Amino acid sequence: MTDVIEVRFKGNRKEFFTWPATEPLALHDPVIVEVERGQDLGRVSALGGVAARKCGSAGGGGGEGGGCTGCSLAAAAPPSAPARRVLRRATADDAAVAAGLAREEGDVRRQAMDRVHEHALPMKVSDAEWQWDRRKLTIYFTAEQRVDFRALVRDLASLFHTRIELRQIGARDEAKRLDGVGRCGRQYCCSSWLPELRPVSLALAKDQHLSLNPSQISGGCGRLLCCLRYEHDFYVQTRKRFPKEGKVVRTAAGLERVLALDIFRETVTLRNEAGDTRVVALERFRGEAEPPVA
Numbered sequence: 001m002t003d004v005i006e007v008r009f010k011g012n013r014k015e016f017f018t019w020p021a022t023e024p025l026a027l028h029d030p031v032i033v034e035v036e037r038g039q040d041l042g043r044v045s046a047l048g049g050v051a052a053r054k055c056g057s058a059g060g061g062g063g064e065g066g067g068c069t070g071c072s073l074a075a076a077a078p079p080s081a082p083a084r085r086v087l088r089r090a091t092a093d094d095a096a097v098a099a100g101l102a103r104e105e106g107d108v109r110r111q112a113m114d115r116v117h118e119h120a121l122p123m124k125v126s127d128a129e130w131q132w133d134r135r136k137l138t139i140y141f142t143a144e145q146r147v148d149f150r151a152l153v154r155d156l157a158s159l160f161h162t163r164i165e166l167r168q169i170g171a172r173d174e175a176k177r178l179d180g181v182g183r184c185g186r187q188y189c190c191s192s193w194l195p196e197l198r199p200v201s202l203a204l205a206k207d208q209h210l211s212l213n214p215s216q217i218s219g220g221c222g223r224l225l226c227c228l229r230y231e232h233d234f235y236v237q238t239r240k241r242f243p244k245e246g247k248v249v250r251t252a253a254g255l256e257r258v259l260a261l262d263i264f265r266e267t268v269t270l271r272n273e274a275g276d277t278r279v280v281a282l283e284r285f286r287g288e289a290e291p292p293v294a
């Protein structure tokens with residue numbers, strides 16, 4: 001059976017391909033792949049069953065440039081292979097060409113920014129990416145509204161003598177491409193391990209009893225932190241083991257009100273009718289507490 005291979009490119013962009021050769025590929029191998037109009041160079045990031053599952057979960061889309069082209073893993077039918085192939089392993093000369101293009105991309109971005117300024121377009125150029133064979137140059141940008149960039153495309157095509165693709169991305173996708181360090185001191189989740197960018201709402205912060213001040217719960221992209229979404233189930237499930245805040249319970253010390261919970265230290269803060277407070281371990285609380293009386 002033809003292997004499914006996940007290949008990553010610049011900016012955490014990923015696509016899926018087949019590898020029809022019998023000689024196996026390894027993770028991080030540089031490979032030349034076929035793309036819509038030519039060839040590109042990327043690195044293997046997943047193989048075999050793992051790549052096939054990820055291809056199926058992408059559902060043919062998967063965000064910025066990252067679909068599983070032609071791949072369907074429906075439960076009722078066997079998976080079909082992606083439409084495009086890995087052509088061969090990349091050589092040292094191929095990698096040198098890619099490195100040279102990467103060095104040019106900063107200058108390309110600056111020239112594109114100058115052209116955007118000349119055309120007075122309301123857009124911000126985020127990144128530039130050459131296709132390995134130089135048959136296409138993709139310019140990524142953000143904008144608050146739709147932009148008519150037809151004249152800009154013609155200008156850039158005459159400047160770089162190649163096919164130009166202008167691709168509008170959101171603030172989260174921009175952070176994923178450019179990477180960085182979050183307020184937690186670690187690499188952005190979207191640039192390292194997070195498989196997809198899902199919507200995040202203030203309701204998730206409320207469930208986790210966090211500050212609702214956007215400046216305190218926003219990431220480098222200016223949007224709500226991705227971790228609010230993927231940590232949400234942990235908070236919801238863990239809080240089921242604790243009493244509700246504000247409830248009055250009868251314990252060995254009499255009637256006490258639940259003031260606060262610490263789900264990480266697994267403690268409960270209680271206050272009795274005299275106004276005295278105490279902090280007890282969750283297990284001890286559950287051993288001495290009776291059902292809530294209010």
